[in-house]
Amino acid sequence: MKWRSLSESGSYDDTRPLRQIFAERKELIAKYVPADVQAIHDRAIAVLKAQGFAARALGVGAKSLPFALHDHDGKMVTSSDLLAKGRLVLLFIRGRWCPFCVGQMEAMNYVAAQIVASGASLAAISPQTEKQAYFMHDQHKLAFPLLVDTHNEVARQFGLAYRASQEQQDLYRLAYRASQEQQDLYRRTFVNLPLVNGDDSWTLPIPATYIIDGDGTVLFASANEDYTERPEPLEILSKLEGIG
Numbered sequence: 001m002k003w004r005s006l007s008e009s010g011s012y013d014d015t016r017p018l019r020q021i022f023a024e025r026k027e028l029i030a031k032y033v034p035a036d037v038q039a040i041h042d043r044a045i046a047v048l049k050a051q052g053f054a055a056r057a058l059g060v061g062a063k064s065l066p067f068a069l070h071d072h073d074g075k076m077v078t079s080s081d082l083l084a085k086g087r088l089v090l091l092f093i094r095g096r097w098c099p100f101c102v103g104q105m106e107a108m109n110y111v112a113a114q115i116v117a118s119g120a121s122l123a124a125i126s127p128q129t130e131k132q133a134y135f136m137h138d139q140h141k142l143a144f145p146l147l148v149d150t151h152n153e154v155a156r157q158f159g160l161a162y163r164a165s166q167e168q169q170d171l172y173r174l175a176y177r178a179s180q181e182q183q184d185l186y187r188r189t190f191v192n193l194p195l196v197n198g199d200d201s202w203t204l205p206i207p208a209t210y211i212i213d214g215d216g217t218v219l220f221a222s223a224n225e226d227y228t229e230r231p232e233p234l235e236i237l238s239k240l241e242g243i244g
Helices: 018-032 035-050 081-084 099-117 130-139 150-157 165-175 178-185 194-196 235-241
Strands: 068-072 076-079 088-092 121-126 145-148 159-163 203-205 208-211 219-221
Touching: 018 099, 035 165, 076 081, 081 088, 081 121, 088 099, 099 121, 099 235, 121 130, 130 145, 150 159, 150 203, 194 208, 208 235, 219 235
Parallel strands: 088 121, 121 145
Antiparallel strands: 068 076, 068 145, 088 208, 159 203, 208 219
16 A cells, blocks of 8 residues: 655645545555454554553643754754744654654644744654655655654653554564565555664654643643544644633
């Protein structure tokens, strides 16, 4: 299953609510990804939910720790730089290989100018390498920085980092022991995390969206173990406008 890039599909102009875009992608996954593979990912989400993973993540009223990360162009960006401009909308995503992360980034691109006009900044964080971040930023014409969280260090500060299940790791490794036909199938359904993240920890962040005040206080937090569920961009705008 291949998720088309902007260069392949033309100018991005999908203004539907994010939930509709995600519903369409879920239908494609149900159609093309084998049921046993889907079940592996479903079980991984269920385990994280049973552990109350999202509930333990940094929440409203907490103070975020300062960070300094390189962006997609190799420029050092600090949280103090971002917060000096006002409030910060901070998105934690998995990577360019995730169709739901791509959908969220493209949707947030539509409201990026409005976020800036409100006096806030917008940035996304992922554990993928700088090269992968550059490809994602360039391919999807993102109007905001994509920061490189090597080893998920900032994600850990926010309580978002987790290790992919053994089943998920085995699924990818199986691709290299399979026939060519099976390899084509498996490689469409999982990702080489050691390659795209630049380490062999198999660690990812659960997707999360934060609004952080100038002093580092979390004003809004939305973390979800289910990577197919994200806040609507217009909801984020509404939260920014509604926060005194």
